Amino acid sequence: MPSAKLEVRSLAMQFSTSGADVAALTPVSFGLSEGSFVSVIGPSGCGKSTLFNIIAGLQPPTGGAVLIDGEDATGTIGRVGYMLQKDLLLPWRTVLDNVVLGMEIKGVSRQRARATALPYLQRYGLGGFEDRYPRELSGGMRQRAALLRTLLLDTDIVLLDEPFGALDAQTRSAMQEWLLQIWADFRKTVVFVTHDVEEAVFLSDEILVMSPRPGRVVDRLTVTLPRPRARSVANSADFISLKERCLAHLGHVTPEMAA
Amino acid sequence: MTTSHISAVPRPRVGRFRFPSVFAPRPAFRRLPVPKKWSQRRIVAVQIAVVVAALGGWEIAALLTWIDPFFWSQPSKIWQTGKIFFTQGDAFTDIFFTLRATVLGFVIGTFAGSALGLSFWWSRNYAAVAQPFVVCFESIPKLALAPLVILVFGIGLTSKVAMAVALTLVVSTLTTYAGVQAVDPDSEKLFYSLGASRMQLFRKLVIPAVLPWTLSVLRVNIGLALTGAIVGEFISSQHGLGREILYAGQTYDIALVWVAVLVLSFFAMLMYVAVAWLEKWLRKGVVR
Numbered sequence A: 001m002p003s004a005k006l007e008v009r010s011l012a013m014q015f016s017t018s019g020a021d022v023a024a025l026t027p028v029s030f031g032l033s034e035g036s037f038v039s040v041i042g043p044s045g046c047g048k049s050t051l052f053n054i055i056a057g058l059q060p061p062t063g064g065a066v067l068i069d070g071e072d073a074t075g076t077i078g079r080v081g082y083m084l085q086k087d088l089l090l091p092w093r094t095v096l097d098n099v100v101l102g103m104e105i106k107g108v109s110r111q112r113a114r115a116t117a118l119p120y121l122q123r124y125g126l127g128g129f130e131d132r133y134p135r136e137l138s139g140g141m142r143q144r145a146a147l148l149r150t151l152l153l154d155t156d157i158v159l160l161d162e163p164f165g166a167l168d169a170q171t172r173s174a175m176q177e178w179l180l181q182i183w184a185d186f187r188k189t190v191v192f193v194t195h196d197v198e199e200a201v202f203l204s205d206e207i208l209v210m211s212p213r214p215g216r217v218v219d220r221l222t223v224t225l226p227r228p229r230a231r232s233v234a235n236s237a238d239f240i241s242l243k244e245r246c247l248a249h250l251g252h253v254t255p256e257m258a259a
Numbered sequence B: 001m002t003t004s005h006i007s008a009v010p011r012p013r014v015g016r017f018r019f020p021s022v023f024a025p026r027p028a029f030r031r032l033p034v035p036k037k038w039s040q041r042r043i044v045a046v047q048i049a050v051v052v053a054a055l056g057g058w059e060i061a062a063l064l065t066w067i068d069p070f071f072w073s074q075p076s077k078i079w080q081t082g083k084i085f086f087t088q089g090d091a092f093t094d095i096f097f098t099l100r101a102t103v104l105g106f107v108i109g110t111f112a113g114s115a116l117g118l119s120f121w122w123s124r125n126y127a128a129v130a131q132p133f134v135v136c137f138e139s140i141p142k143l144a145l146a147p148l149v150i151l152v153f154g155i156g157l158t159s160k161v162a163m164a165v166a167l168t169l170v171v172s173t174l175t176t177y178a179g180v181q182a183v184d185p186d187s188e189k190l191f192y193s194l195g196a197s198r199m200q201l202f203r204k205l206v207i208p209a210v211l212p213w214t215l216s217v218l219r220v221n222i223g224l225a226l227t228g229a230i231v232g233e234f235i236s237s238q239h240g241l242g243r244e245i246l247y248a249g250q251t252y253d254i255a256l257v258w259v260a261v262l263v264l265s266f267f268a269m270l271m272y273v274a275v276a277w278l279e280k281w282l283r284k285g286v287v288r
């Protein structure tokens, strides 16, 4: 097996606030292969965002290392695309200028960055909105813009922290299909945090299940459902059994288990 | 059909739930209040009427000596004095002198204050060290420093500018610093996740985020800069509207006091308009 695209090696995180130590992550280790779509699920407060912050180099871990392409990347920034839990679009920039922010920071001139990004906006459902300001967009569109900003970077790995958490069910399922389309086009390695087990199964190749705080990976599931996936896949037996296995980890009792 | 449907539902024996009778027995439903809007012409007409009534009332009250015209002066006399003020003497030298000090003080104070406030973003330690000094300087009544400022900077333009700067600087600094502290830490995270340098973060996030805070200070600073310049002239000066006012007061030329004050408020208004225009222009996206 080739070396992992992204590897997390016994990562640990301890916060000390006002004397009391809070263990957010107890040694977490996993490796992800190139081009895969991996979801991370776990109860609120189990350290998912903390894990992402460490991988993105925004927070030094208290132990362990992050490896990208087998190379130590702990504490280096700008190597992975990271979409935080909020969309964080800058209100004084138009949609197009928000999307090109990452390219601009990497030294691409704004003119060139705009020219590069514009076709993507048109292709991925933001056509005609490039000169609008974020406040004029719907929640789904804001998420699209924030996602495009994350994807239009020269990084192979993308971390998405609950990108659809605040959307209604209908918009959410449209966005899931949109994301799968975009993932198929860009061929990036995606790590995706969600609270929604069904979403995780529908989108992923693999699912990492984390325990309540202090977080660690308690199970790793492979989703073998064929791609491209239609919505109806949610009715298949494989889908349901995967979903139930996840729910069991998260402490939900399913009818089968009660029986 | 609807009624029969409702009557089919069995009624509870205890009777219908009644809301406790804290309200008036039969509430009178209010309509959405829609404020009446006058036309622009009507508003201007009323404004003119107010001015005419005030001036007319003043004139009449002075003529009938309901108020003492010696202390209060009267519009007709102010008008005469104004004509003399602008045709004889060096009105324009005085106006120019005060305006120059005000504008210079305003620009220097606002820019230096904003720069100082922004500079606190660069180092937390430096900000922590500077903080008590800024607060201390803020709490000093700056006007009390005027005699000292005149001694140090002389009776010329410099001391008036210094007074205007002293008044505007601190407000700009504190407001800009408040803006700096309000920059969203998650946005900073976003920038760093994209691999941004401190400088990129400063230029592309901090400055645009703080700009509205700095702009909000501009209007206040016009008044403060004018006050600084005038007080500087009160203490000691050879020119300026402030000196004119002081001199007129000392010689009981109340009409001249009024003339100078009116000229001052006219220019204060001009500056407001200029600043409003500048604000609009800056907000529109000079900084992106």
Ligand SMILES: Nc1ncnc2c1ncn2[C@@H]1O[C@H](COP(=O)(O)OP(=O)(O)OP(=O)(O)O)[C@@H](O)[C@H]1O
Residues within 6 Å of the ligand: A015, A016, A017, A022, A023, A024, A043, A044, A045, A046, A047, A048, A049, A050, A051, A213
């Ligand atoms: N800067 C910090 N200082 C102290 N404790 C922190 C800090 N950041 C996070 N924590 C703690 O670490 C734990 C994990 O937080 P984290 O934000 O990673 O959870 P999460 O899994 O992303 O939760 P959610 O699903 O609600 O977003 C929480 O218990 C939190 O209180």
Ligand SMILES: [Mg+2]
Residues within 6 Å of the ligand: A048, A049, A050, A085, A161
């Ligand atoms: Mg989180």
